[in-house]
Amino acid sequence: MPKKFDYAPAPESRAIVDLQPSYGLFINGEFVDPVDGHAFKTVSPATEEVLAEVTEAGQEDVDRAVAAARRAYDKVWSKLPARERGKYLFRIARILQERARELAVLESLDNGKPIRESRDVDIPLVAAWFFHYAGWADKLDHAGYGSNPRPLGVAGQVIPWNFPLLMLAWKVAPALACGNTVVLKPAETTPLTALLFAEICQQADLPPGVVNIVTGAGDTGRALVEHADVDKVAFTGSTDVGKMIARSTAGTRKKVTLELGGKAANIVFDDAPVDQAVEGIVNGIFFNQGHVCCAGSRLLVQENAYDEVMTSLKRRLGTLRLGDPLDKNTDIGAINSSEQLARIRELSEVGESEGAARWSPPCELPDKGFWFPPTVFTGVSQAHRIAREEIFGPVLSVLTFRTPAEAVEKANNTPYGLSAGVWTDKGSRILWMAGQLRAGVVWANTFNRFDPSSPFGGYKESGYGREGGRHGLEAYLDVGVSR
Amino acid sequence: MSNIRGGAPGRVAVRKTFKLFIGGKFPRSESGRSYEVTDRKGRFLANAAMASRKDARDAVVAARKAFPGWSAATAYNRGQVLYRVAELLEGRRGQFVEEVAAGEGLSKSKAEAAVDAAVDRWVWYAGWSDKVMQVHGSANPVAGPYFDFSVPEPTGVVAVLAPQESSLLGLVSVVAPAVVTGNTVVVLASEERPLPAVTLSEVLATSDVPGGVVNVLTGRTAEVAPWLASHMDVNAIDLAGAAPELVTDLQVAAAENLKRVVRPESTDWAVTPGPERMFAHLETKTVWHPIGV
Numbered sequence: 001m002p003k004k005f006d007y008a009p010a011p012e013s014r015a016i017v018d019l020q021p022s023y024g025l026f027i028n029g030e031f032v033d034p035v036d037g038h039a040f041k042t043v044s045p046a047t048e049e050v051l052a053e054v055t056e057a058g059q060e061d062v063d064r065a066v067a068a069a070r071r072a073y074d075k076v077w078s079k080l081p082a083r084e085r086g087k088y089l090f091r092i093a094r095i096l097q098e099r100a101r102e103l104a105v106l107e108s109l110d111n112g113k114p115i116r117e118s119r120d121v122d123i124p125l126v127a128a129w130f131f132h133y134a135g136w137a138d139k140l141d142h143a144g145y146g147s148n149p150r151p152l153g154v155a156g157q158v159i160p161w162n163f164p165l166l167m168l169a170w171k172v173a174p175a176l177a178c179g180n181t182v183v184l185k186p187a188e189t190t191p192l193t194a195l196l197f198a199e200i201c202q203q204a205d206l207p208p209g210v211v212n213i214v215t216g217a218g219d220t221g222r223a224l225v226e227h228a229d230v231d232k233v234a235f236t237g238s239t240d241v242g243k244m245i246a247r248s249t250a251g252t253r254k255k256v257t258l259e260l261g262g263k264a265a266n267i268v269f270d271d272a273p274v275d276q277a278v279e280g281i282v283n284g285i286f287f288n289q290g291h292v293c294c295a296g297s298r299l300l301v302q303e304n305a306y307d308e309v310m311t312s313l314k315r316r317l318g319t320l321r322l323g324d325p326l327d328k329n330t331d332i333g334a335i336n337s338s339e340q341l342a343r344i345r346e347l348s349e350v351g352e353s354e355g356a357a358r359w360s361p362p363c364e365l366p367d368k369g370f371w372f373p374p375t376v377f378t379g380v381s382q383a384h385r386i387a388r389e390e391i392f393g394p395v396l397s398v399l400t401f402r403t404p405a406e407a408v409e410k411a412n413n414t415p416y417g418l419s420a421g422v423w424t425d426k427g428s429r430i431l432w433m434a435g436q437l438r439a440g441v442v443w444a445n446t447f448n449r450f451d452p453s454s455p456f457g458g459y460k461e462s463g464y465g466r467e468g469g470r471h472g473l474e475a476y477l478d479v480g481v482s483r
Numbered sequence: 484m485s486n487i488r489g490g491a492p493g494r495v496a497v498r499k500t501f502k503l504f505i506g507g508k509f510p511r512s513e514s515g516r517s518y519e520v521t522d523r524k525g526r527f528l529a530n531a532a533m534a535s536r537k538d539a540r541d542a543v544v545a546a547r548k549a550f551p552g553w554s555a556a557t558a559y560n561r562g563q564v565l566y567r568v569a570e571l572l573e574g575r576r577g578q579f580v581e582e583v584a585a586g587e588g589l590s591k592s593k594a595e596a597a598v599d600a601a602v603d604r605w606v607w608y609a610g611w612s613d614k615v616m617q618v619h620g621s622a623n624p625v626a627g628p629y630f631d632f633s634v635p636e637p638t639g640v641v642a643v644l645a646p647q648e649s650s651l652l653g654l655v656s657v658v659a660p661a662v663v664t665g666n667t668v669v670v671l672a673s674e675e676r677p678l679p680a681v682t683l684s685e686v687l688a689t690s691d692v693p694g695g696v697v698n699v700l701t702g703r704t705a706e707v708a709p710w711l712a713s714h715m716d717v718n719a720i721d722l723a724g725a726a727p728e729l730v731t732d733l734q735v736a737a738a739e740n741l742k743r744v745v746r747p748e749s750t751d752w753a754v755t756p757g758p759e760r761m762f763a764h765l766e767t768k769t770v771w772h773p774i775g776v
Contacts, residue, residue, distance in 0.1 A: 128626070144618065144619070146757070239741070242741065243738050243739065243741060246734070246737070246738035246741060247734075247735045247738045249734075250730075250731045250732075250734030250735045250737075250738065251730055251731030251734060253746075258741065260741070415740070427772070430772060430773075431770075431772070434768070434770045434772075439768070440766065440767065440768060440769065441768070441769045441770075441771070442768065442769070442770045442771070443771045444770065444771060444772050444773055445773040446629070446771055446773060449625070449627065449629070449771055451623065451625035451626055451627070451631065453623040453624050453625055453631075454623045454625050454631050454633070454769055454771070455621075455623070455633045455767050455769050456769065457767070459638075459766050459768075460718070460740070460741070461740055461741050463741060464741065464743050466767050468623075469621060469623055469633070470621060471621070471633060471767050474762075479759055479762075480757055480759040481745055481759035481760050481762075481763050
């Protein structure tokens, strides 16, 4: 095992973040106390320190937020010329850039992800997302959805905790660009950057009610999704909840898009440059502690490259630095919540009991907070639960294959279909594999790349609808055939 | 109507048996059941097969089996095959006019207009085969050294509840947009007006459409549709012909494997559609291909 380089701690300062002790709900342009909601605490998963009290919105609070969004839609936003709508989004994008460091620190505090990721990936993409969709606002008649595509009305949006602000951007930017107003519910464990985003809407002078943010847990989300005056439901999260939403919106006129779970195959051929592939494997499953719906959680290695890849992978994992998310040297941050940690532990134990071999590099876990070491299972069969179920943690299941056809067969052997990775030096093989894989995103010789111009979304039980680019507009426009 | 008319005086007509169309073959319902189909005035036209749950499942198996080949066919080839269907539809124009007129209670001229529109609709969709990727796909200007592109791909096996009123034009308007892009289809014909669907299946069988690409069931919508909606190997369902009281339950059943659902809405099938119904049965796949020397 190579020696880890020693670095002095290089923590990012928390001073840039001005946390309030408690937060209300953001409804109609201002922070308000709940009517029938109550307070709950949000903690830093790295230290279990209470960061702030936030509000769990009740049914009446959701009613108020939806009513505010409806009013803003009817009276202001739908009447605003598209160009002016776009300018508000550009304004928001600029403020996001101006306050990027503050947002990155807050995201790492509340979510537990390394500052390197929130600073270099999440927040830049958030701003990019708003820039991209800002420009669409006055060009919708050129987007291929008819000469005068209409917005849907009020969008109810429920987002997960793994990329809190980025998921907000994926939802809010296209919704507003298309002329809808929104009520957004951030995840219960990561509400803080959404609340800071509310402040940004205020700074941008966004008309009141165009963006409303109701914090809370599952009940709040359900109240929002099932609200009779919501025209559009957009959800990112687990497949189980996605199915519940598909059922609860049955028989309504609500347009629904769902971005759900995954169990992506990351397929390494024997001609792949090993060092590059290993970086990609690490990025595929250990990026964001594996809290990624499109994570490359199933590694498929061509049999004759197996020893070389595994040796190199284990060596690389030995150099990963786990710890303080705010430390700029940290590679692996904290697991987002104790519930998620329990699930990762449970499935990992199942992996062992079903006969797979478990390995982690020597790794000291902090005393406080929620932590799980990078973990690799070898000797995994397709029937094992760790090869079938989404773990949503830093746990990699390794399988092997001999022929491209076998790789395709194994990769597609899942009810999910969100993403896949292919590592090979051969361009023709990349495109052949890409054609065979039943997944919405295929990364070749890379993994976990995102771009606002690039449509993202799943096949099969990974959900429906696309986010990003021209395709992402469809979710927020009335395009004729109703679904 | 050929089943009623005798031809020359004194001649006894040879009537057609209306069967199911599954995997390119014409079985009766495995249940052994049939039901009486009448014209709008209640006069007997034919006995149609009354498909069962087992028939629906067999049809899904056939559609799944046909999917790899049909979806991998070149767009040019699919366009040719579908255009060939239009040719044969035209060739059976008289038979369709009789069946549509009898089943829908239309005058001969209105039935002719509906059949002509159905043939033209089929041609319209046939021509889309090699255009939909350019219209619905994209090259994406990502900030990085990747050629990033998005292409439409067929969703898979699509179950279709054909419109109840418009027995041929409506049927063609929901089947063609699904198959032209490479999906395979299990279609449940209009319950009370199933005969044009069966005749269409005879057209499909004698054109170059591979067996299993389109499978036609006749029977009770309320009985068969729930099996299609809940089938775990069906990827999408078009509820065009679902009665309002069935829609919620069918959508709930479809949620079990997150089928893509096209909801029913009142549609004038005579109006040339947009491409949206094709898009509804497409997935978008995005590929990040590396660029480098």
